[in-house]
Amino acid sequence: MTDQHIPTTGSEPEADRTVVVERLVSAPREVVFEAFTSVDHLSAWWGPDGFTTSTREFEFREGGEWIFTMHGPDGTDYAEWIRWREIVTPERIVLLHGEYAGDPNAFDSVFTFDEVGAQTRITLSTVFPTKQLRDTAVEEYHAIEGGAQTLGHLATYVEA
Template sequence: MTQQQNGNAEELILTRTLNAPRDLVFKVFTEAEHLLNWWGPKGLAMNVAKVDLRPGGLFHYSMKTPDGHEMWGKFVYREISPPERLVFTNSFSDAEGNTLRHPASPTWPMEMLNTLIFEEADGKTKLTMRGIPVNASEEELHTFDSNRSNVQQGFAGTFAQLDEYLAKLV
């Protein structure tokens, strides 16, 4: 795993090989009807409020826990280069799309910059995801750094759901 310095934070870099062609993998990252089926932590029900796939556009969604607690999140797209690259910030939000703090961690960075690279590899897709806090305080950077393994575990679960979903489509 390579890490690159950006200010006082190191990027978190995750890679995964997905058993589906790159065009399809890019679609499931950018279309509401697909995102509903795999994005987010396991066990949470997803609801996509809005997908506006353009620079400055939003993917605005809610996640509901089994006990009915609802949380909102959003991506703000910065760069969309189908099917090889997707760049966006993500954050927690309210139902109107206003950026909010993490509901369970008041020192989690307000926004994360994510760069996803999709590479074709013999009918499969190598996905590289790079994430780093943006405009974060020292305390937020420390929280990010000390929670790397939790973030990796969370994305491992999300990507496992993605694997299961892709298997139904190919």
């Protein structure tokens, strides 16, 4: 199966399928970007409150994959798969994220890193294939809160 961008019905505007979370981090953007480049870094901060990760495969390059399991605070395991689609150091990372390669519900995420004086504004914009998948992620999986918590963990990690 291919991991091409999932087509939509055409009747749902991108804004209705998108979640955006941002955070101002007290660290230079090169340092914030670097926190994505190795599994050791990512394992230290990735995920919402109470979650940890176990990595099976990791290759940070365009076309590379990160295959891992997120372990929830209640003991639930979540299979995760990321393909790094575009990496522009230290400005932008584009990825496709699903449960597995070829997941029809996979979504596109873009991390942008903008200098704001000595700080970095990191913006995470996630576009789901459908509005229903976006709404499910927000309502059932608390995607906005989880995204904010994840960026908070990133900030704590790079500010230390």
